[in-house]
Amino acid sequence: MLSAPGDRGPEPARLLGFAWILFFSAGGELVARAASSPVPGSVLGLLAFVAALRAGIVRRERVAWAARALTSTMGLFFVPAAVLATADTAAARAAWAPIVAASLVSLALVMLVVGKLAEPRA
Amino acid sequence: MRDVALTLLALGATVGIYRAAAWAQRRLGWTALQPVATTTAVIVAALFALSLPTTVYVKRVELLSVLLGPSVVALGAGVERELPRLRGRAARVLSAVVAGAFVGVVSAVGVARLLGASPAIVATLAPKSTTTPIAMAIAERTGGLPPLAAAIVVLVGVVGAVVGPSLLRVAGVRDPFAWGLALGASSHGVGTARAVEEGETQAAASALGLALTGVVTSLVVPVVLGWL
Numbered sequence: 001m002l003s004a005p006g007d008r009g010p011e012p013a014r015l016l017g018f019a020w021i022l023f024f025s026a027g028g029e030l031v032a033r034a035a036s037s038p039v040p041g042s043v044l045g046l047l048a049f050v051a052a053l054r055a056g057i058v059r060r061e062r063v064a065w066a067a068r069a070l071t072s073t074m075g076l077f078f079v080p081a082a083v084l085a086t087a088d089t090a091a092a093r094a095a096w097a098p099i100v101a102a103s104l105v106s107l108a109l110v111m112l113v114v115g116k117l118a119e120p121r122a
Numbered sequence: 123m124r125d126v127a128l129t130l131l132a133l134g135a136t137v138g139i140y141r142a143a144a145w146a147q148r149r150l151g152w153t154a155l156q157p158v159a160t161t162t163a164v165i166v167a168a169l170f171a172l173s174l175p176t177t178v179y180v181k182r183v184e185l186l187s188v189l190l191g192p193s194v195v196a197l198g199a200g201v202e203r204e205l206p207r208l209r210g211r212a213a214r215v216l217s218a219v220v221a222g223a224f225v226g227v228v229s230a231v232g233v234a235r236l237l238g239a240s241p242a243i244v245a246t247l248a249p250k251s252t253t254t255p256i257a258m259a260i261a262e263r264t265g266g267l268p269p270l271a272a273a274i275v276v277l278v279g280v281v282g283a284v285v286g287p288s289l290l291r292v293a294g295v296r297d298p299f300a301w302g303l304a305l306g307a308s309s310h311g312v313g314t315a316r317a318v319e320e321g322e323t324q325a326a327a328s329a330l331g332l333a334l335t336g337v338v339t340s341l342v343v344p345v346v347l348g349w350l
Contacts, residue, residue, distance in 0.1 A: 025192040039340040040259030042194035046333055049198035054205070067199035070192055071329075074311050075158045076140045077190040078254045078272065080180045082162040083169075085273035087176040091243065092270055098237035099274060102247045106230035107278050107308055110222045110251050111286055114331065115295035115304030117218035120211070 017066030020058050024049040132182035139164050156280045156312060190255035194336070201333050204326035207299070215303060219331060222307045223338035226251035227346045246271045248343045250278050253310035256336040260343050275310065282309025283316035298323045306331030 028045025031037065037044065052058040085092075092099060143160035147153075169179055180187075208215060230247045239247070245266035249257040254275045261271035286305050295301055298321060305313035306328030317328035 021192050021196050025195045038344050040256050042191040042255050043336050045195040046198045049195050050202045053202040067196040070196035074193045077186050077193055078158045079161050080183050080187045081272035083165050084180050085269040086166050095239050095243045098234045098239035102230045102233035103278050105233050106226050107282050109229050110226040111304050111308040113225045114218045114222035114307040115290050115300050118300035118303045119295050119297050
């Protein structure tokens, strides 16, 4: 789960990759807070991180391992929120029909719209 | 000392259960057996058996929630790697994702309103196409319920990852890039995990769809909630 092929960097270099990602994450949160941005801090951090990689400010191979480690374990970081959601189910139970209907209709529409529009014209 | 030990124990147990759940999913080959859902079920059952309140557990594993943001930022590495592949089709991809995010928010809000859901539930459903940390952040800003938003996102992701490939086949979506983009845009992280099984192009396109949808949705939700 935590190995990226072609990445044989020594341990300190791998840790540096984590530091870069945490730095962009913190920066995104701070800017979102300061600017009361409608876009969440994590998304701002992602955009800045992409720009920094493009511009060569952050070297790709330095962050490859840390990025792979974090994204491949993303599911684990959802667990506390999912457990918390089971604690207070009153709202969900009271409105289960609109929740399920809206979720499924919207899911199918998004999938079809994006898939059909992105498909290259023959 | 006892405090530190309990925190480490809770973290260790969570990571261990998650790894076992991921292993079970691969071993059985059931996409529907999502590690997030399995792990949550096991932990909730364990807390119930031990008569421990969920809030005590959640406080102990706060570190995991803190790492949600960085895991979203980390997606940027995959997105950046995929940017050259966008040459010549950037406009089509971007318009597909923008249209998808818009349709996603409007349809979720519209159906929920039609069925008489409360404003809090509507605001909770609006960001449902995005990945959990983004959906929770959006729900928090718009008067929704972040934990319920997280649960809805997991539900949408699991259904999308399981049913999505058949839906896209029936709809005639054959291009691997379009396929991945659609899965990531509609089913976020769980859809991306499914796309990884398909191939490199599908996985990268899915990460791109997930990231772009997160950005566009966070901008669209406040606007649509203002209109409808």
